Amino acid sequence: MNRTNDGMGGAQQGANLLALRSHNTALVLDLLRTAGADGISRLELAERTGLTPQAVSKITARLREDGLAADAGRRASTGGKPRTVLRLVPEAGHAVGVHLDRDETRAVLADLDGTVVARRRAPLDLGAGAEAVLAGVAGVVEALRGDGAGARTPLGVGVALPGPLDHRRGVLHRVTGFPEWDGFPLRDALAEVLGVPVVVDKDTNAAALGLAVGGEGGSFAYLHLGTGLGAGLVIGGSVHRGPRTAAGEFGHQVVQLDGPPCGCGDRGCVEALCLGAVARGEVGEAARVLGAGAANLVGLLDIDRILLGGRTVEADSAAFVRGVRAVLDARAERTGDRAVPVRLAPGGTFGVAEGAAQLVLAPVFGRGDA
Amino acid sequence: MNRTNDGMGGAQQGANLLALRSHNTALVLDLLRTAGADGISRLELAERTGLTPQAVSKITARLREDGLAADAGRRASTGGKPRTVLRLVPEAGHAVGVHLDRDETRAVLADLDGTVVARRRAPLDLGAGAEAVLAGVAGVVEALRGDGAGARTPLGVGVALPGPLDHRRGVLHRVTGFPEWDGFPLRDALAEVLGVPVVVDKDTNAAALGLAVGGEGGSFAYLHLGTGLGAGLVIGGSVHRGPRTAAGEFGHQVVQLDGPPCGCGDRGCVEALCLGAVARGEVGEAARVLGAGAANLVGLLDIDRILLGGRTVEADSAAFVRGVRAVLDARAERTGDRAVPVRLAPGGTFGVAEGAAQLVLAPVFGRGDA
DNA sequence: CCACTTTCGCAACGCTGTTGCCAAAGTGCA
DNA sequence: TGCACTTTGGCAACAGCGTTGCGAAAGTGG
Structure with a gap:
């Protein structure tokens, strides 16, 4: 139970x-x-x-x-x-997953077992105001409903987007660069427009949920290194969000006390060190820093697996996997435990959107807390 | 459910x-x-x-x-x-909690609501061999049963001890300085001697469970700084142990890449930095390092509260609470969220033993995974 | 062809929480 | 003092859950 x-x-x-x-x-x-x-x-x-x-x-x-x-x-x-x-019977139900990325909306229509039935993408301008954005999302969702063989109404729409938000209430907190979105009740506003239930979550959480439902059992951390660094934590099969949907702030874990300043105002954050190394072309060093953060995470939570993703990782995935793995292998040698596996997360361009669809589908299968 | x-x-x-x-x-x-x-x-x-x-x-x-x-x-x-x-009716059931510390056994008899009915302490020599130690523990437990007003058999015995172990199977993994205990099936051996169910766990987990049952709601981390540094994590009211009971290895979180070497073989661990600062008399710096580790934890897990305990903290608790709180307040100011409260954990000499008793009692109240 | 094994549905059952109803035990106004 | 009203909480009947006993269905193997 x-x-x-x-x-x-x-x-x-x-x-x-x-x-x-x-x-x-x-x-x-x-x-x-x-x-x-x-x-x-x-x-x-x-x-x-x-x-x-x-x-x-x-x-x-x-x-x-x-x-x-x-x-x-x-x-x-x-x-x-x-x-x-x-x-x-996968066709017995469908869900729409929407990924609001910086400048693009990516959306999928998925059936019950998560198979993608249709995809859509559209430009996104968060500065255009709430009404325009909502209309844009509604348009994409409508288009997907047309794409789907079955014209039945989807069970719901899952929306994933970057930045802090309240998963439970479906309210945005801060969207970088667009203060007008602060406190916007995205879930309820969208539900009103679309006429179906809406669930919102952070992009990293959606990605992690997608992986968890897609066959990654047990506990794992999905580390996403793109223009920023974040994590989705899956503990015992469920995404750990914390009471304020603030869990997974992996990028600003301090691993270098009094280190170089980070955009967040602190010093020595994993994100700053990691992206700094990438900018200098030192992918090995970036991977080592990421590995140190991952090792901290493993020691703290006793998770089974580390999955890496995001555009920066994918640009040189072999080096990142190798570098992170080296740190965790060294750790395992010291503690005497089995090494924690490090892998590249499957995903692709629509990975987050697929995870967003799972925000709706997962509760049907007893996963998630909806 | x-x-x-x-x-x-x-x-x-x-x-x-x-x-x-x-x-x-x-x-x-x-x-x-x-x-x-x-x-x-x-x-x-x-x-x-x-x-x-x-x-x-x-x-x-x-x-x-x-x-x-x-x-x-x-x-x-x-x-x-x-x-x-x-x-x-608190007298309807009792449990024994045993804390096997470095050189002393501390044990309590607690009734259903956790109130301590009797206490005992006895010297402990882990080098004396399994039989002697088991006999010692059995003696203490018997004595407590005599102390208790009701002569009824306790529901069970909870045992807390430092070092890695398998909570689920009740098997010890490594006891620092006493390799002969590696792989010893403490739970089953003790259950055989005592004739009642036995549960074993790490000392930090027992302490955290005691706090959780004692009224600390929600999610929190109990950071214990004594001769070492460890943590007990409570997420949503339950102790998070991880599948290998390896969670909470807080002391060896790296917060200073390539920093001073630690006994664990890594460099820049919180424990090494923190205890090093204490040894130099720099309690403020020790608290700052501890605070950095705590802030990482808060960002990663979105917990509600930080509780500090352990002999080193208690030696200058005001300074530690102040120092850790300063780091978390600064973090809150940066993120714009409410600051995470930092408090001294109640506990005292028998705190871990009381938590150990809760290893047995908590399942009765739907807490814990037994 | 028949004995045997295994799957799986029907029917009766025990137990869960739920609903409808009413007695018990108070308050407050006439 | 008496009566209307409110609120609590137990009794009894009930619907629905998983369980048990049993037998039909559908195979294998001698």
Whole structure:
């Protein structure tokens, strides 16, 4: 059962039978999604969830009635009746993911299992005022709904954008260079225009969620090095946002006391050191600094994996992966533990937009705190 | 409902009616515990949990039958029948908390609401071999059982000790200076000797759990500066241990790239810098370094509070609190957010032992992952 | 062809929280 | 003092959850 572990200091919620059903249904749906086109049998679902086979049968019967699950052939017999394999019906629901980047809007229409059905991109000018931006986003969303084979209304729209914001209330806090957006209730304003539920989150969190749902299990940190440096933290399968959606401020971790000044006003931040090294052409040094920050993170949170992404990393990904890995390997040698793996995060241009779609889809599968 | 958020990469667990009942019962017990001697009414319990009043009535009726809850008078009427106030019966259960420190064993017997009923201390020599140490601990536990008014068997024994270990399996990994303890299955060995369940954890985690249960809500970090530097992280009310119980390695966060060497083999660790400054008599500088580490932590995890403890801090607590607070205040001024409060953690000599007792008690109230 | 294994749905069941109702226990006004 | 009203909280009936017992379905293997 689920306790929102994302910083709420408030009272824990009691659970009734409806909550019980939702929980178990979401669990089964998540396993169906993970199994993909191969499908999964009822008995396997029972084993994985700890529920009795009969309970699984009832839950899957409901899912089949609702059109969310369907038969997908049968396995080879092991001496008795062969298991019937079930699979998720991806077309049963769609979500739109929107990535508001500095100067461009990128958006995808994804089906239930996260497969991208359609993409759109459009120029973005945050200085044009709220109305124009909202209209632009609405236009892209409408266009995607037209692209989608099924003309059904999407379950919702997820919006990812840089900068601090309030995930819970859906309110922006500060958008660099555009103070007029401070305190703008993006979620509610957009929901009004679009007529469907809207979820907003930081771009790094959306990216991390996309990775988590896309198969990265356990706990990991997604370090994004582009024009800035940020992180999305996934702990035990859920994105850790903190009560103010302020977690993941990785770029301004100080790793060099009294070091060179950073744009944030502090000195010796990872971001300043890292980007400074890149500017000087010292990618190895940049990777070493990034690795030091990553090692701090690993020591503090005991996470399983480090994933690197962002345009600056992708420009010389081998060097970055190698450099960060070297620091973590050295750390592992000192502590005697197994080294924490470092990998390049899959993603591409629409990675954040896909993650944004998961802001809507993930709750269906019992992930996230919506 | 509760998802173990503590790093398990494995499958989420399905929930049945028994789990539902346990969850809601634990929720109610936790509210009763928090209310203390003042008690809390059924309707208030219903509001706080989101359960219907009737459900709360059924749950509390069971608790009263089991002797865990009892009437505690009634509130003033607001124009109708006055609310009956319920309270936890602390004597309904006890737990032993044991703190294995470098050279001393400190142990407490605590009742259900965490009140210490009896204390014991005994010399400890980890070099004397497993059998002698186990016998020593068993002796202390037996003595405490004698001290307790009720001669009933305690619910369990919580053991806190420094150094890396496996909380889930209860196996020690490395005990500094005593390699013979590597891989020792302390939990099972002690459980066999004592005949009651045993839980083991790092000392910093036990301390943090004690604080969390003792009323520190939300998310916070407990920074312990003694002969070393470690941290206990509480996120959303639960201790974050990580899948390998390796989280909270705060002392070896690097805040000074290529800085002075640390005993761990790395350079520029908070611990080395901090303790070095203390050794030079520069408490202000030590606090500044500690504050930098704390600020990193706040930025990364978006926690609500920093609590300081440990012998070195207590030796000049005002200076440490002031120094750390200054760094965090400066950070808040830069980001424009509210400053993260810094306080001295309550605790004292038996603080960790009390937290260790909570390793056993907390699961009763739906906290922790046992 | 038949015994055996394995899957999986139907039906009855126990237990959960929920709803409808009413007794209990106060306040406050006439 | 009495009566109307408010509020609490238990009893009983209920809907819905996962569980259990059992049997039909659908294979394998001799």
